[in-house]
Amino acid sequence: MAKLKLILTFFLFSGLIFSSLAEADSLVDSFNKRFEFVRQDNKLVEVKDRFLGKEFKIAPLVHYYKNLLQNEQLRLNQKGMDYKTFVQNTFEVNDQTTPEYLVESLSTLRNIDIEKVFSNPKFNEILGKFELKIGEELEKTGLITLARPQDSRFFYKREAIYEITKMFFNMAKSQIGEVPVLNTLVFILSEAERLVRERRTFHQNMLFHYLENFSSSELGIREGESAIILSSIYESKIIWYAFWESQAASEKWDSYGKNKFAITLKLANSRLAQQQGSYETLGKRHDFAFMDATLKGKKVIINLIDKKDMFSAKHSVAYYYENPKLVVNQRILLQLAQLGLSFVNIPQTIKDFSNSYFKSMYDAQRLTEGALVGYFESKGQRQMAYQMMKQNVNPFEF
Numbered sequence: 001m002a003k004l005k006l007i008l009t010f011f012l013f014s015g016l017i018f019s020s021l022a023e024a025d026s027l028v029d030s031f032n033k034r035f036e037f038v039r040q041d042n043k044l045v046e047v048k049d050r051f052l053g054k055e056f057k058i059a060p061l062v063h064y065y066k067n068l069l070q071n072e073q074l075r076l077n078q079k080g081m082d083y084k085t086f087v088q089n090t091f092e093v094n095d096q097t098t099p100e101y102l103v104e105s106l107s108t109l110r111n112i113d114i115e116k117v118f119s120n121p122k123f124n125e126i127l128g129k130f131e132l133k134i135g136e137e138l139e140k141t142g143l144i145t146l147a148r149p150q151d152s153r154f155f156y157k158r159e160a161i162y163e164i165t166k167m168f169f170n171m172a173k174s175q176i177g178e179v180p181v182l183n184t185l186v187f188i189l190s191e192a193e194r195l196v197r198e199r200r201t202f203h204q205n206m207l208f209h210y211l212e213n214f215s216s217s218e219l220g221i222r223e224g225e226s227a228i229i230l231s232s233i234y235e236s237k238i239i240w241y242a243f244w245e246s247q248a249a250s251e252k253w254d255s256y257g258k259n260k261f262a263i264t265l266k267l268a269n270s271r272l273a274q275q276q277g278s279y280e281t282l283g284k285r286h287d288f289a290f291m292d293a294t295l296k297g298k299k300v301i302i303n304l305i306d307k308k309d310m311f312s313a314k315h316s317v318a319y320y321y322e323n324p325k326l327v328v329n330q331r332i333l334l335q336l337a338q339l340g341l342s343f344v345n346i347p348q349t350i351k352d353f354s355n356s357y358f359k360s361m362y363d364a365q366r367l368t369e370g371a372l373v374g375y376f377e378s379k380g381q382r383q384m385a386y387q388m389m390k391q392n393v394n395p396f397e398f
Contacts, residue, residue: 030377031210031219044225045150047232049203052144053396056135058127061192062118064395065339069114072336076110083107090329094317095296099361101354105340106333112180120181130168130189134196137161146204147232149225152250155236165193183342195394202370202392204233208261209287209374230257264288268304275315286375289368290318298322305368310360318369324387331362331393366392
């Protein structure tokens with residue numbers, strides 16, 4: 001009997017070792033496949049994401065919205081379809097109130113002649129020029145650069161691509177007279193600028209997960225390099241006019257990022273302490289921003305950083321285990337509604353406010369979810385990592 005217990009203990013212990021080794025291998029494999037560390041003169045000078053494209057192409061975004069519009073028109077024109085009820089059910093299934101003007105905005109998409117818009121010569125000419133100009137600008141900042149640890153002003157001193165986009169807004173308005181073509185073009189230009197710019201943030205949040213949860217030796221970097229990588233990531237978030245913040249980052253480069261991250265973590269923990277009574281159970285904490293919970297009988301992943309929307313202090317929900325497509329479906333409708341809103345006959349101030357509300361329901365949340373991609377990749381859960389990529393609703397990622 002004693003011998004049998006010894007054998008069972010050996011196999012149990014061996015299983016734990018093999019499991020740990022497998023998890024470690026998964027970490028090293030996923031981390032090295034995604035991130036590249038560039039060194040010069042024995043110093044870490046750049047962190048790149050191998051999955052970010054090296055060239056800017058507008059086609060993925062154009063095809064993405066053309067397909068979304070075609071699919072939504074089919075749904076809008078489907079015989080027997082109660083479209084208002086469909087939209088309301090998509091949001092109310094998780095106790096989310098359908099935003100005002102959402103159904104009305106989406107319903108206007110029924111009237112767009114999609115083929116006419118997307119085949120318009122001037123529409124495509126302006127998009128081609130935009131692609132070229134933005135591509136030139138992005139080469140200056142490095143489209144795949146997540147951090148420049150040795151340059152405390154790398155991102156701050158770069159010209160914002162938004163200025164270029166505004167120039168193309170004016171070009172479109174002066175050269176296109178057809179409202180459906182103009183509104184769709186301006187929308188795509190705006191989305192292109194935003195989605196390209198925000199890709200870096202999404203991938204930086206993937207890196208955050210690894211830097212928080214694994215030691216420098218596990219990640220294959222040197223002691224102290226994690227801190228200056230964090231500093232560079234936070235330097236990239238400094239608004240162009242905040243010269244005082246840029247100066248502070250430069251003066252305290254070795255600790256700037258760590259201090260910023262500590263504030264983020266403290267805020268997440270504080271919000272969790274305030275709201276933990278909203279959940280039946282709290283499960284595993286995945287990282288600084290996410291953890292499992294049970295909300296009204298449903299197993300979910302909650303976002304500890306971002307609010308549900310601009311009017312709610314509640315945590316946003318990143319994922320419903322029993323309804324995997326719910327979040328992405330909601331976000332697609334919110335994306336399309338922002339185009340549809342341009343056709344709704346209401347004052348511009350109401351349009352601007354509604355647009356801000358639509359974005360508040362998903363825009364910041366989807367970027368923070370980059371950390372969940374890092375979590376699931378590090379665990380070898382490729383399907384879940386892919387799900388989080390899809391929830392980013394950014395065609396430049398596909």
